[in-house]
Amino acid sequence: MCQKQNLRTNISVKTGRNYVIRKTTFNDYVSDLKAENARARSSYMAVQNLKQTFPQIEADVPLPDYVGKLHLGPYMWVALKGHYEFCHIDPDDNFLVMIQGRKQVRLFGCDLRPMYPNPKGSKGKTIQAQVNCDNPALERFPEFRNATCYHCVLDPGDMLFIPAFWWHQVTSLDTSISVNIFFGDAGDNKYFSKILSSSQWPAFSYWFLNIIEQNRNHASFPRILARLPEVLHHFFLKQWHEIITPDQIQILVQLVLDYLCLDSLPTVEDRSKYPPPLKIRGLMWR
Template sequence: MAQNPPPTKHHRRVVDYCSDEEEEDEEFVIEEELNKLSALIETSLANAFGFACCDELAVDENLETKRLSAHLRLILTPLSSSKKEEMKNACEECLTTLWRVLRDESCGWDKPTYRECFVLSSLRLSLCTLLEGNLQEAMECLDTALILGCPGEMARPFVRLLEKLLRRSAGGGNRASSNSLVKKQKVAAREKALVVDNVLPSSSSLVPKILHPLERMNDNATWEEFKVMYFNKDMPVQLPSDKSMPCVEKWRDLAYFKERFGKRLIPLEVGKYDDVENWKEEIVPLEVFIDEHLAPDILKKGDKNSFVSYLAQHQLFEQIPQLAMDFEIPTWCNAGQFERCNIWLGTSNTITPCHFDSYDNIFGQVFGYKFVRLYLESDSQFMYKSGGDWETTRSWNVKDNDDRDADDNSEKKETKKKFRNAQGNISRVDVEAPDLEKFPEFAKATPMDVILGPGDFIYIPSRTWHYVRSLTVSCSLNFLF
């Protein structure tokens, strides 16, 4: 019989990626690479879904949607110098229209064809922009497409070409002066206090007392014991820690992210989760997130942070696969079929309200600290599950909105409230400060608490209620299976 795999070992990467940064690109010819990518759009992607997308958009009664179809047909034709400007304009008009539909209308992208059109327009625009020599703008096109649903494997050849060109552009000139510049950048970054201190601030008002600790597995427990005692019983548990992953030490120096990937765009949630009026989503460069959000919070040294922002539940490793080389999928995920990995990077005091998911979840802390409170599925009768309407089914404080009729954006705000909790899997109770007069049955629910630090992991079974609050600037990964 085969031996059990050690519980802290890993078995595979989230994304298949082979770094070619050290390779010599002497044989690299940009025209050939561009032709390959252009042909990919005109043949493989066009035949897979592009032409069908055109046909579906064309039969829509909306004239604007019909124009999208006409533009997309042009986008799918072979790229030539004579048509480059016309094709670029078609891409930009498609993207402008689709952005407006996504942001301004209550239904958002209610058709798969909208997302498909956005992805194809973004990929083509990246090539048109690249031909003009605007490498960073071309990468921003790809990042936006990836953020809004482009599959990572589809965009990867485009991203890799741009990475090669950006490295070549940055590597020009004298090697010594280039190395000197890099050293100066590293020193400057560290002077800005970009290193996260992996110490839990005991004096911070953010740190709760643990009265009902989550059960912890023995450090020598086997994978089979995990499956029999916890996975098969849908029982949450704290798993053995693993600080051997390169990301645990490497990523807490935010200068690494800033120097390597600072220009890359990311989706950001800005504002406290319970402040519906001011909460918003933005797409910003990673370096802006670090300099304007994370660095100021690090300098507070554990004091309560009033400015909250979160790179939340994002598949960053499809977008920047190099980062996936710094960790591997935990062996515990062998209990099921691995689906995806998300990153959660943010300031202190970010909150994910109490909810449940349909996937099993291995949640791991990379750096910083988070407080997690869990409730078994059997406590669902006490959790006051939301019905989907954000305004009427939540217990978080909401400002009086009697003056909304005078607000030109009132309809948009109402729509935003309704759709933020459309899944109906969120508890109406603030589990750290419950209103037991309004939710008396909640007192019967039994919490399980844990504070996670660097290298700590927990298993959260599907349909297990869980609430998460960051105690410091922190980064987490969750592996869904």
């Protein structure tokens, strides 16, 4: 890896379990890993898009033929031995591939209650559990004892499928390099239809309303609500490359109305050609 890649490539790393973004170079980060110093122990090179950050090695990570539709990635992750990644859910199906070292993965299904998700409005694209899986503090999170955990260790060359909206917690057992891709089903509407009709729907609803709450106190929110069907069309076209149907849009509109305790969408004067975007706020927090 180091011999093939430009070591001066700028990367972002996350610091600690409550993440802070720090800019560095790949060369300096690898030097910290080799030294196993304090900065390496509290840093994690996460979500580095190969096409943008490491284009020299993008061809080394071919997409499997059975990936229906790429949503995001491939991404590279590099972590020191012992790194603990918070338990969270992603809105996309996911393949995690080990390149070097080993990772322990815990999967908990998509039930929200035993995992105590962070409150709606939390930053980022993922939903994080409040529970520390290594030390769950059952007096604060008693329902966690009812969670079913699927456990595995990934060795180099192993690939794990993580379904969308399944809770997962990953720990590096060795200093490790891994790659992942976020994807969905082929076609214009298969992925959303799958989520809508599956046990993943409650977790999806929480994720979606978290994004609604992220936008609630912004000046554009009244216009978002006034043009919500258009907003949702553009949002899922961007996120999942899906064209959701009018009936599906109405389900989401009703979900928002119920959440905000509204009988109907407001009317706001907006003559712009395109509706305001529904933004995922705090993407650097993932």
